[in-house]
Amino acid sequence: MKHAPLIAQNHMRCADCAIRHKAVCAYCEPPELAKLDAMKSYRTFQAGETIVWAGEEVDVLGSVVSGVATLSRTLQDGRRQMVGLLLPSDFVGRPGRRKAPYDVVAANEVMICQFLKPKFEALVSATPALERRLLDMTLDELDAAREWMLLLGRKTARERIASLLVIIARRDAALSSTTVGDGLRFALPLTREAMSDYLGLTIETVSRQISALKKSGIIILEDSRHVRVPDYVALLDEAGDDSDGGFIS
Amino acid sequence: MKHAPLIAQNHMRCADCAIRHKAVCAYCEPPELAKLDAMKSYRTFQAGETIVWAGEEVDVLGSVVSGVATLSRTLQDGRRQMVGLLLPSDFVGRPGRRKAPYDVVAANEVMICQFLKPKFEALVSATPALERRLLDMTLDELDAAREWMLLLGRKTARERIASLLVIIARRDAALSSTTVGDGLRFALPLTREAMSDYLGLTIETVSRQISALKKSGIIILEDSRHVRVPDYVALLDEAGDDSDGGFIS
């Protein structure tokens, strides 16, 4: 069982399953790891497939191994708002809760490494450090949600798009150890529709604002799903947000 | 040490300090309560006073005893978004975190029962059930934040006002054991400005939409800070939200 550090993340890679489980790897010791190893299983979902329906009882917990999943709530009349984005290494599921409060949908092909809830929770109960880790992760999610509230309540369409690009760039860089150098390059793992759901906008506005950022030279579109950012600081500036000026060491 | 149940809440009243500490009372046993009792202190803040500044290091944790406090984030240019509302019994502070990520401001006169962080955290570490309780509370906060994201991203001004009224009515009813009967009556603990910060609107829009709800007969304004709701279900309907149809048993 080897652990390798991940850039700017306080969790480690579980060598055996080649996934970064944020929840279980930061503090777990080999004996716990071995137990987790014995109870895990993999599951794959196609793009667009619903992983969990809102209101449904869920009996698994796990981590996203690859792909992107979204958490969203829908009003009766169809208005939809994404409330979370799950990227590789993110934790899926709510320890101690039976029902899902929102839909979990695969944005593209998603692989999940899952544990049966009762077994996982038994291990958590027996491992205080894991419990603390779950609290820590949930606080991070809460911070992210509140940051998004600021975006949804007060930012302009242009700022919202820039903020989303910053988040995607950041996560992408963290996973692939990209250096800033002369520009970042990354893929957009979301359709325009998914972006609009996340940003509280319409598809058309998302498309227009991306075009506008392109026209301003803030981003370069290789194609509709691949972006280059010649000047990361300029993009950050467009996001209108002082928080986390330089996450990339 | 007596504990009395609170309507629809899984926490109990700490008889000795006459506060409902959501965090510490649900699972704590008399010995822990006694320890907490020995380390607590009270502090009062005037309306408008900032309890914690964003970015500041915070060395206390506690509960709101009376009054209302707000959590908010501000953009450099002054745009402000409230990201949380703290009502009596709500927990203040972030276990395991040093700095505050947002301002905590007293909306009116607020009393807080506080514990020094190191002592509180030592007790938490020694009391696994408390750790779990903190996780549970944080998950509740996360759910609330995400529900608010739906509001900020997709609801109309009228729906936002109605949703806020529902939340205040619900909390008010939970604290004062009001029955629905022929109408609810409650005070608005926030100024129009604070409401606009919470709802991602302007003061003027808040005022106009409250007037509109009044004109529609959904609410009756006794004065600008006191509301009567003749038909709670009608208000719920205006909020455009199916969740929690009947929280009052």
Added chain:
DNA sequence: CTATTACCTTGATCTCGATCAAGGTAATAA
């Protein structure tokens, strides 16, 4: 090869909530 489908872009117009502006009300100070 064409047809279908899913996704993206751009233009024209409309609308809800923001902005600008003017008073109104009630509490405290002078």
Added chain:
DNA sequence: TTATTACCTTGATCGAGATCAAGGTAATAG
């Protein structure tokens, strides 16, 4: 008493983003 201050309401106008509409592009199916 009047003045000041803080808060709330309402009207007029404006504008960012929604809505309606029409194509465009690229992948897969037939």
